[in-house]
Amino acid sequence: MSKGQLVLEILSGPLDGHKVTIDEETNWSKSGEGPLIFPWDTELGVPQARFFNDRTEWCLEGFKTQHGTYRFNRKGREHIETAVKLKQGNILKASETWLMVSKMN
Numbered sequence: 001m002s003k004g005q006l007v008l009e010i011l012s013g014p015l016d017g018h019k020v021t022i023d024e025e026t027n028w029s030k031s032g033e034g035p036l037i038f039p040w041d042t043e044l045g046v047p048q049a050r051f052f053n054d055r056t057e058w059c060l061e062g063f064k065t066q067h068g069t070y071r072f073n074r075k076g077r078e079h080i081e082t083a084v085k086l087k088q089g090n091i092l093k094a095s096e097t098w099l100m101v102s103k104m105n
Contacts, residue, residue, distance in 0.1 A: 003053040004105050006086070011098035013040055019102060025052040028069075028094065036099075043067050043095035049080065058104050059083045060092065069094045 005023045010016060020035045028036045028051065030044035036051070038044055045065030052059055062069035062080035069080045072091040078084075090101040 003055060004058070005103075006051060006053075006058045006101070007103035008036070008051075008092075009100045009102040011091070011100055012096060013038060022051060025050060027051075028097075028099075038097050041095050041097045044097060045094075048094045051086075052083075054083075054085075058086045058101075060086055062094075065094070067095045 005021050008020045010018045010020065022035060026034050026036055027047035028049045029047035030039055030041055031037060031046050043066065045063055047063060048065055049060055049062045049069045052061065060080060061083040070093045071078045071080055071084065072093065086101050086104065088101050088104055092099040
């Protein structure tokens with residue numbers, strides 16, 4: 001049984017405008033392997049955060065890193081220190097990297 005896919009649009013850096021689709025747990029990092037590796041953002045953690053599906057919804061868990069992981073929404077800027085459920089349209093930031101939750105299914 002598929003848990004669905006998460007589509008993220010990159011809003012900064014050399015891949016600005018590019019969309020990444022993930023369907024399994026994926027780390028957001030400056031080094032390693034995977035679709036959310038941004039080596040040009042030298043201040044990202046290794047890893048910075050992880051995207052995962054908890055069997056009902058896509059979530060983002062921020063790790064303790066120097067610059068933190070944030071979600072921007074109508075409430076303003078939220079520092080993500082534990083797992084939070086994502087919603088379509090969420091804007092995410094870590095260091096100089098910005099992502100937008102483009103689609104969830």
